[in-house]
Amino acid sequence: MLDLAELYQEVILDHNKSPRNFGPMTPPPTHQAEGYNPLCGDRFTVYVRLNDDVIEEIRFEGHGCAISKASASMMTEALQGMGREQAEAMFAEIHDMLTGKRKLDALDTDKLDKLVVLSGVCEFPVRVKCATLAWHAVHSAINTQGPVTTE
């Protein structure tokens, strides 16, 4: 049976209410990309300042549901200070967790740390795209510069 408390964990609700690293970036980012979900109109821009292939600062702004906003907020905390490759590895890990491709016991939960609270999302297929939105954007930002959608 699906459980709301599994989806909307306290940490998620807290990040939704007070998103971290939210708002524009000064000095301006070196990379940015937009994540857009045409299904519900959710839209985030993720800003990254890369210095020597290290994420020196990462912020986001835009609007979306609790899941997409919390996921974006927690993402900015997790990726801060990471190398580009590390960040890409994290993206792959998170993607597998959110889509239910790999269960928690097949994932590096130490590395995922707080992000494991998002694992309940895979039980709600229509919400998976919400949770992956900002991650697709950051992936796109540090690789290309174009806008991304989760469609």
Add this chain to the structure above:
Amino acid sequence: MNAPASIPTTAAAKLPAIREQFPTLAQTVHGKPLVYLDNAATTQKPWCVINAIAAYYEHDNSNVHRGVHALSQRATAACEAVRDKVRAFVNAAEPAEILFTSGTTEAINLVASSYGANAVGSGDEIVISTLEHHSNIVPWQLLCERSGAILRVIPISDDGDLDLDAYRGLLNKRTRLVAVGHVCNALGTVNPIHEIIDLAHGNGTPVLVDGAQAIPHMPVDVQALDCDFYAFSGHKVYGPTGIGVLYGKRRLLDAMPPYQGGGDMISSVRFEGTTYNELPYKFEAGTPNIAGAVGLGTAVDFLQTHLPEFIPLEAALMEYAESALAAVDGVTIVGAPQQRVGALSFLIDNVHPHDIGTVVDLQGIAIRAGHHCAQPLMERLGLASTARVSFGIYNTTADIDRLTAAIPEVVRIFG
């Protein structure tokens, strides 16, 4: 807000019997009895429609207009009987003015493509409105791209009503078509369609009405409206998906080139040239959705039987929903159109509609959360999305009560 309207009691007393005719309603979702409030997206199907489709496949299945054999004659007769039923339903002058399409979307695309091909050129203008569904926007944008025509948009007030003064100002000698919705699927606004049509005709401009959200809720008489085209979908009136209707005045349809080429739409094919079939077949290329037409015919009967009692019942239900929702802490109703039918959008402070949708879904309540395929309207209202309830013939005040009872939980979680 008004006090909740009194619900017409004799009509309400029949609701349990009506609900029993809809098998999908008799289920639990996430352990709770289903409350289905997403009828603007699609309605549930009564047994009579389900059975009619099954009976067609069981007894009469064959192709139409092609066989001399008994089954083909039966299938052809069934299709043509539905065409005439739909003609009577919308009071068209003749069955040839009723074209079967796959739905509202195809009906509008047919007009954009065929009417557009001859009648719309570079510098001409098409008028739509801010309240439109994407399916009454994008076909016109495509036509404008192809032809060099210009799209003009009737603005709305903050309440969600069309600005008729602005509309008057948009009509000019280059206006080739006005394409507007009868009822807005996101806000439930009932447009002053008579006046819109009269003004266009005063300018010599034909009017297409997107009736997808009107047909389920009110009688429509295309001759009284004097509209030139009227489009609707079967699945929003308790019929199956994949079948819809385009009504068009013969004079206009006759002058339009075919929409698609293929079987049935020709009278003779030679490599030197093909002559097209007469109306309505000119616009019905290929094997039609025969089972869909059969289901639609049954759905039209069903709707016509129940519509007279449903109309006052639904009006009371809408009033009940408006005041019940407005009375819940944190809830805001979107728009305040002069007349509203079918659909009601709302917001909850600090809660994204998607999250509302998920929380109430776990209570067994189906509502729509999103932009309702009306992104330009959402942008005009300064919103990304709304939560929407929309009513069908089987909804009760208890359904609304279930929703309003679920909202404090939403507020508690996210507030």
